Amino acid sequence: MTVRAIEWVPGAGTDGRGVLRILDQTVLPASTTYLDLETVDALVAAIEVLAVRGAPALGVAGALGVVVALDEGRRVGWDAGRLDFEIDRVRNARPTAVNLAWGVDQVRGLMPQGREAVLRAALELAADDEAANRExxxxxxxxxxxxxxxxxxxxxxxxxxxxxxxxxxxxxxxxxxxxxxxxxxxxxxxxxxxxxxxxxxxxxxxxxxxxxxxxxxxxxxxxxxxxxxxxxxxxxxxxxxxxxxxxxxxxxxxxxxxxxxxxxxxxxxxxxxxxxxxxxxxxxxxxxxxxxxxxxxxxxxxxxxxxxxxxxxxxxxxxxxxxxxxxxxxxxxxxxxxxxxxxxxxxxx
CATH class of the missing domain: 3.40.50.10470 (Translation initiation factor eif-2b; domain 2)
Known part of the structure; x- marks a missing residue:
């Protein structure tokens, strides 16, 4: 079986800049349903209800969640303080799993280099996770x-x-x-x-x-x-x-x-x-x-x-x-x- 519990879909989303897509694990095995998450509210809710879960997947969610926050902030006009607040909401959504905060921290420092640098790093993190799992x-x-x-x-x-x-x-x-x-x-x-x-x-x-x-x-x-x-x-x-x-x-x-x-x-x-x-x-x-x-x-x-x-x-x-x-x-x-x-x-x- 090959399935992606979490991935970034380029070209999708409200503004065509890409979207974070997860497999909704709350409805398995009865239904295979995917959710496109374009807001911090939606991502935090998905993390809290365990629609996306598992320590390594949460690491990827944290990293890509920074991109979600950047895109939402651009759409609605967040200032730097509000953006930091929203990224912290993603980082702290599940306190026991260290990977969620780790994923956010891996890419957050790249924000001054721009959104594309953050996205590249998040996608590399996801690829590294798969390689690590296999090894x-x-x-x-x-x-x-x-x-x-x-x-x-x-x-x-x-x-x-x-x-x-x-x-x-x-x-x-x-x-x-x-x-x-x-x-x-x-x-x-x-x-x-x-x-x-x-x-x-x-x-x-x-x-x-x-x-x-x-x-x-x-x-x-x-x-x-x-x-x-x-x-x-x-x-x-x-x-x-x-x-x-x-x-x-x-x-x-x-x-x-x-x-x-x-x-x-x-x-x-x-x-x-x-x-x-x-x-x-x-x-x-x-x-x-x-x-x-x-x-x-x-x-x-x-x-x-x-x-x-x-x-x-x-x-x-x-x-x-x-x-x-x-x-x-x-x-x-x-x-x-x-x-x-x-x-x-x-x-x-």
């Missing part, structure tokens, strides 16, 4: 096959870290895709994943399209599946990786990590280097986003909990480095559980 997938696949000693792997995934979460190819699911291309995947257990069932709706959609054998399971089954010996490894993405190797990822990842630790099954985190935040000493400093409680207390608009019951809905958790067998980026594979850290072993760019 980290290759290195992660090599590591997993060597570590497990198996020719064909039974894999557990949590949330969606495929091409829908990136500019193309995928991170954690890119690793699965690389293994599948080598004939090295026996079966995938895809956790349904709260919030918004991104594993059931999105990961399963990608696995089915690629013809990869799989089943969707409820999140609460993951620990049992691991401890029963049904999987050889777990592969997940990340929204932020601290300098000591602590990993922030979708809520439920910590439970998967604890079960893997107990069972002696490796947990591999796959993410581009842009997800590593060397300024963040450890996971204690990572802000954990909380989503609306009614995502927990209702189902399809129908109340499933008593009216007096509140919903507690953290979107992410932080897994300590000691439970992370490996972190694979395009720069190589490190082993946090063995004492290696991104901060200690970061190679030159």
């Amino acid at each position: 980290l997938s290759r290195q992660a696949a090599d590591w997993l096959l060597a570590r497990t000693g198996r020719d064909r792997l039974r894999i557990l995934t949590h949330c969606n870290a495929g091409m829908l979460a990136t500019s193309a190819w995928g991170t954690a699911l890119g690793v699965v895709r690389e293994l599948h291309a080598r004939g090295a995947v026996e079966f995938v257990y895809a956790d349904e994943t709260r919030p918004l069932l991104q594993g059931a709706r999105l990961t399963a959609w990608e696995l089915a399209a690629d013809g990869i054998p799989h089943a969707v399971q409820v999140d609460s089954a993951a620990a049992s599946t691991i401890l029963r010996g049904l999987v050889d490894c777990a592969v997940v993405g990340a929204d932020r990786i601290a300098a000591n190797g602590d990993v922030a990822n979708k809520i439920g990842t910590l439970g998967v990590a604890l079960a893997c630790h107990e069972a002696g099954v490796p947990l591999l985190v796959a993410a581009p280097w842009s997800t590593v935040d060397l300024a963040m000493a450890d996971g204690a400093g990572i802000e954990v986003e909380e989503r609306a409680g009614d995502e927990v207390t209702t189902l399809a608009g129908v109340r499933t909990a008593p009216a007096s019951s509140a919903g507690f809905n953290p979107a992410f958790d932080v897994t300590p480095a000691r439970f992370v067998a490996a972190v694979a980026t395009e720069r190589g594979v490190i082993e946090p559980a063995a004492g290696q850290t991104p901060g200690d072993t970061a190679p030159p760019a």
Whole structure:
């Protein structure tokens, strides 16, 4: 399957200068709908409702969001202060994922050189993301096959870290895709994943399209599946990786990590280097986003909990480095559980 979750379409849009187009992931798999985003309001809303999501894709959204802001500002006459304010709105729309702010920061300094310089840099960032995903997938696949000693792997995934979460190819699911291309995947257990069932709706959609054998399971089954010996490894993405190797990822990842630790099954985190935040000493400093409680207390608009019951809905958790067998980026594979850290072993760019 080849699909672009986020791209810049030249010549489109109100003034023909191009438009940011995203695949609306809130309506998958029932509908394949694309949204053209021409305003900061529309982009921020799309980020907040998870129409576009996934750390690497958010990095691309941040970079291209600067172009969206420049184009909107030109149309409506924003001054420099208002433009900076609107770009900050994009940058801060999702606090846990470092890539969104990183993407904005990568291109923002080019604004004095003009809109075309910003656009070129944003498009290069998107191309680099795809190349990074393919390289980290290759290195992660090599590591997993060597570590497990198996020719064909039974894999557990949590949330969606495929091409829908990136500019193309995928991170954690890119690793699965690389293994599948080598004939090295026996079966995938895809956790349904709260919030918004991104594993059931999105990961399963990608696995089915690629013809990869799989089943969707409820999140609460993951620990049992691991401890029963049904999987050889777990592969997940990340929204932020601290300098000591602590990993922030979708809520439920910590439970998967604890079960893997107990069972002696490796947990591999796959993410581009842009997800590593060397300024963040450890996971204690990572802000954990909380989503609306009614995502927990209702189902399809129908109340499933008593009216007096509140919903507690953290979107992410932080897994300590000691439970992370490996972190694979395009720069190589490190082993946090063995004492290696991104901060200690970061190679030159």
